């Protein structure tokens with residue numbers, strides 16, 4: 001167990017930012033912390049990394065207490081803060097050297113690790129440019145590069161993809177997977193459920209300072225009683241389709257609304273192929289097809305009655 | 311190791327910012343040029359308006375001849391504008407109507423009575439309580455008494471000694487008091503270098519605003535490393551700026567730095583340290599750049615005005631000067647450059663050192679890493 005958090009509480013005056021949170025993170029995981037704005041994700045991370053003091057609870061990282069083993073634990077941590085934290089009047093290369101030296105890197109190893117981080121985040125060609133001239137995505141990538149040079153055992157990324165283009169976002173998500181393959185455990189916070197769903201091996205959903213659900217993506221989705229829904233737009237209407245489809249395994253309901261066919265099945269029915277066959281058998285052309293599977297968004301909606309993003 | 315790393319990059323950021331170079335080197339030099347040059351011209355002007363001395367010599371005798379010779383000597387002519395009058399009333403009226411500073415009157419039978427009594431009886435009339443002419447006359451009388459004393463032994467008085475005695479009281483040897491240029495060089499440097507405090511404030515506040523402070527808080531470095539590293543980087547910047555300004559003011563304008571250079575540099579080192587500490591402390595407390603700027607400005611104005619260069623060391627300013635780094639530096643420089651009083655200068659440097667150390671301790675306390 002690389003991270004053990006027990007009954008963590010953090011208060012800001014009358015705001016209970018973290019309310020009795022328990023987390024157990026295994027080595028090698030990509031652990032997603034999903035939650036809407038103000039859920040308490042950043043606060044949890046700040047307490048975890050010693051940036052702010054907990055009002056209650058217990059934290060162990062690699063089995064050690066932060067208060068008694070501060071230096072060793074910090075050496076093992078790589079933190080990518082939510083807000084970009086680089087010096088705008090030092091070049092990308094200088095920023096990296098500066099922060100790498102704080103982790104006792106020096107000499108040829110320092111140079112090697114800085115080059116490696118630049119390569120890793122795709123900034124090698126921009127290394128002599130001042131970050132004030134960087135695009136948002138490039139700044140985000142530099143922000144990540146600053147945290148990985150000392151090859152930390154645990155990398156914590158706090159919303160590293162906020163406000164950037166899809167290209168940079170994909171680059172970042174790929175990087176995170178690669179870092180994980182290279183042996184780092186990752187904690188990843190986001191309020192983008194697609195991202196968390198895509199890369200995380202374990203997910204905790206937070207709301208109002210509490211963890212309201214935990215598990216793998218599939219476990220969480222299974223936990224929610226959401227039906228799968230298939231909608232198809234047809235070129236012509238043929239009512240025999242409805243009868244045929246209703247016979248398919250897992251189908252709970254089928255109806256035609258104008259030219260639109262709606263099929264509702266139990267979750268995990270895996271019957272999309274059969275539905276398509278049933279339509280094709282009647283020689284009806286399918287103009288478009290849309291299959292909705294249960295999502296983490298749906299999970300959140302079921303649990304809180306609210307959408308993840310308003 | 312960690313501290314020196316932080317110092318190095320702090321320094322690098324500072325010197326890359328042309329605003330600081332402009333504020334800490336170019337601005338003082340330009341101001342020295344403007345104020346220093348204009349005041350040294352004023353000095354020259356006041357030197358050329360010599361004091362007018364009216365003289366009426368009614369006596370005919372050896373003393374009067376000697377005095378006459380003295381008045382016509384080049385040294386006296388350089389220092390005073392001597393006007394020979396033709397009657398007692400003329401001379402007296404010159405002073406009465408403000409046309410002369412002093413009226414010197416050598417009455418009838420003066421030489422004779424001196425030779426018998428040893429009292430010259432030269433009269434000096436003036437509207438000024440300590441007229442320069444009075445010193446001239448006193449110097450003359452002293453020389454007469456000396457000559458008298460010697461003449462008994464050697465029986466051959468040497469009149470050439472007389473102007474020397476006068477010289478002492480009437481002419482200030484060049485370089486012994488700060489000229490306008492020198493004063494403005496020191497003052498302007500003190501004024502502008504004090505704004506180096508902003509280096510400290512900005513560094514501290516930007517660390518919070520741009521989140522970079524966070525990187526130091528999560529790194530495996532000691533709780534005093536960041537504050538100490540920043541302090542040293544800023545100190546190096548400001549101290550180098552003062553050294554450059556000293557050299558430039560000397561080369562460009564000929565400002566006087568001919569004292570003990572170690573004492574001068576030490577005083578600026580501690581002065582820089584005090585400015586930086588104050589700036590950082592204000593930064594940690596207020597967390598607002600505008601507030602820091604205003605506070606530093608006010609403190610600077612107060613300290614500058616309290617210095618001995620601009621105000622007498624009495625009353626309120628006397629208390630201000632107990633803590634004012636400006637006045638300690640001013641005293642340290644003027645003592646070593648103009649009086650050669652290195653021990654007095656050293657005392658000021660020591661006071662600066664104590665203040666610098668105290669403020670650094672406060673800075674470290676204010677800026678140590680905390681968990682909130």
Ligand SMILES: Nc1ncnc2c1ncn2[C@@H]1O[C@H](COP(=O)(O)OP(=O)(O)OP(=O)(O)O)[C@@H](O)[C@H]1O
Pocket residue numbers: 012015016017035036037038039040041042043044082159191
């Ligand atoms: N320094 C602070 N002082 C007072 N309240 C705070 C502070 N930091 C956070 N909070 C409050 O704590 C709660 C949790 O905030 P936190 O930043 O942890 O949320 P988050 O999940 O990271 O949100 P986001 O997705 O917007 O980053 C919020 O209600 C916030 O207003």
Ligand SMILES: [Mg+2]
Pocket residue numbers: 041042043082158159
């Ligand atoms: Mg956050």
